[in-house]
Amino acid sequence: MTPDATALSARLLAWYDRERRELPWRAPPGVAADPYAxxxxxxxxxxxxxxxxxxxxxxxxxxxxxxxxxxxxDLDEVLHAWQGLGYYSRARNLHACARLLVAEHEGxxxxxxxxxxxxxxxxxxxxxxxxxxxxxxxAAPVDGNVIRVIAxxxxxxxxxxxxxxxxxxxxxxxxxxxxPGDFAQALMDLGATVCAPRQPRCPACPWHQACxxxxxxxxxAFPVRPPATIKPLRLGVAFWxxxxxxxxxxxxxxxxxxxxxxxxxxxxxxxxxPWPLAExxxxxxVAGVSWQPLPxxxxxxxxxxxxxxxxxxxxxxxxxxxxxxxxxxxxxxAQALPSVMKKVVRLAQAAPVTGRKRPAR
DNA sequence: AAGTCGTGGTC
DNA sequence: TGACCAAGACT
Numbered sequence: 001m002t003p004d005a006t007a008l009s010a011r012l013l014a015w016y017d018r019e020r021r022e023l024p025w026r027a028p029p030g031v032a033a034d035p036y037a038x039x040x041x042x043x044x045x046x047x048x049x050x051x052x053x054x055x056x057x058x059x060x061x062x063x064x065x066x067x068x069x070x071x072x073x074d075l076d077e078v079l080h081a082w083q084g085l086g087y088y089s090r091a092r093n094l095h096a097c098a099r100l101l102v103a104e105h106e107g108x109x110x111x112x113x114x115x116x117x118x119x120x121x122x123x124x125x126x127x128x129x130x131x132x133x134x135x136x137x138x139a140a141p142v143d144g145n146v147i148r149v150i151a152x153x154x155x156x157x158x159x160x161x162x163x164x165x166x167x168x169x170x171x172x173x174x175x176x177x178x179x180p181g182d183f184a185q186a187l188m189d190l191g192a193t194v195c196a197p198r199q200p201r202c203p204a205c206p207w208h209q210a211c212x213x214x215x216x217x218x219x220x221a222f223p224v225r226p227p228a229t230i231k232p233l234r235l236g237v238a239f240w241x242x243x244x245x246x247x248x249x250x251x252x253x254x255x256x257x258x259x260x261x262x263x264x265x266x267x268x269x270x271x272x273x274p275w276p277l278a279e280x281x282x283x284x285x286v287a288g289v290s291w292q293p294l295p296x297x298x299x300x301x302x303x304x305x306x307x308x309x310x311x312x313x314x315x316x317x318x319x320x321x322x323x324x325x326x327x328x329x330x331x332x333x334a335q336a337l338p339s340v341m342k343k344v345v346r347l348a349q350a351a352p353v354t355g356r357k358r359p360a361r
Numbered sequence: 362a363a364g365t366c367g368t369g370g371t372c
Numbered sequence: 373t374g375a376c377c378a379a380g381a382c383t
Contacts, residue, residue: 045379052369052378086367089381123381143379188379197377198372228375258366301374303366339368
């Protein structure tokens with residue numbers, strides 16, 4: 001480290017010792033972090049806020065306190081515990097990683113960054129985070145916070161993602177040999193609480209004096225991002241099919257791809273062109289029933305497209321085989337339903353199938 | 362290497 | 373209200 005880097009990292013660590021946040025996965029000062037807890041938290045925190053992760057993390061560790069417990073769980077249980085958190089491949093990779101470690105690594109995490117990086121669901125960021133936080137290695141995890149802080153500190157005008165290499169080497173150069181895990185968390189805390197994307201609180205920043213972007217009065221202008229691409233709109237028609245006993249037809253999505261392995265209300269494919277009703281109904285899970293369009297639309301924005309689902313509903317007596325599984329709405333809680341499908345359920349239940357009065361009771 | 366992969370909060 | 377964005381990984 002250069003003298004500058006030494007002074008900067010010392011100042012940040014002093015700030016961290018003062019302002020450190022208590023988080024459920026964070027070990028008390030001086031206590032070694034549990035690699036298992038660090039791993040779970042870091043995977044959950046991928047592209048996900050602390051507020052969203054916290055209840056999931058606590059439920060996860062209460063249910064599967066050790067790596068061996070998670071490895072012994074069924075994938076379905078893990079997916080269910082993950083429902084609502086998004087990026088569901090994380091749950092499958094988490095489960096696969098637990099089983100791999102138990103089967104082939106004596107149930108222990110490797111301490112080396114490279115070995116961690118080779119595990120399913122652990123990329124460059126998470127490998128560095130575990131190595132630094134759980135094993136005290138001089139690794140430098142680079143997440144969105146670190147990118148922002150470093151880009152501002154040095155007023156890097158090279159746009160992302162090209163600037164990433166430079167940011168990684170600058171972050172590494174700032175990382176001290178002592179307390180690298182605390183330094184990494186300090187950098188991320190700084191980005192989360194002070195060096196925020198909008199309206200950074202520069203006067204409260206321990207790097208205030210050194211910050212080049214701040215000196216230009218342009219902190220918010222960094223990092224430089226390429227213009228965002230517009231999200232296309234995709235359309236579909238969902239089939240809300242109610243059996244005479246009240247159970248609703250659901251099906252499991254393919255293992256890979258969008259919402260992989262999660263449950264869904266059956267629907268047409270999601271495409272750019274509108275669906276004429278007759279064309280959509282030709283793809284219904286059962287034929288010969290009377291489909292009734294429900295008022296309203298389900299709108300849901302994914303990372304790279306917006307989805308609008310119309311919903312048609314019908315009652316059926318004898319269902320076709322192989323169409324899916326019949327679940328009573330009261331048992332939906334036990335299903336791994338992604339948020340977009342919960343919206344479909346909400347819409348369908350707000351507008352029950354008419355044409356037949358529900359039995360008064 | 363650019364596209365794919367969720368969701369909820371924020372302004 | 374819609375666009376941005378969050379402790380990224382995988383292909």
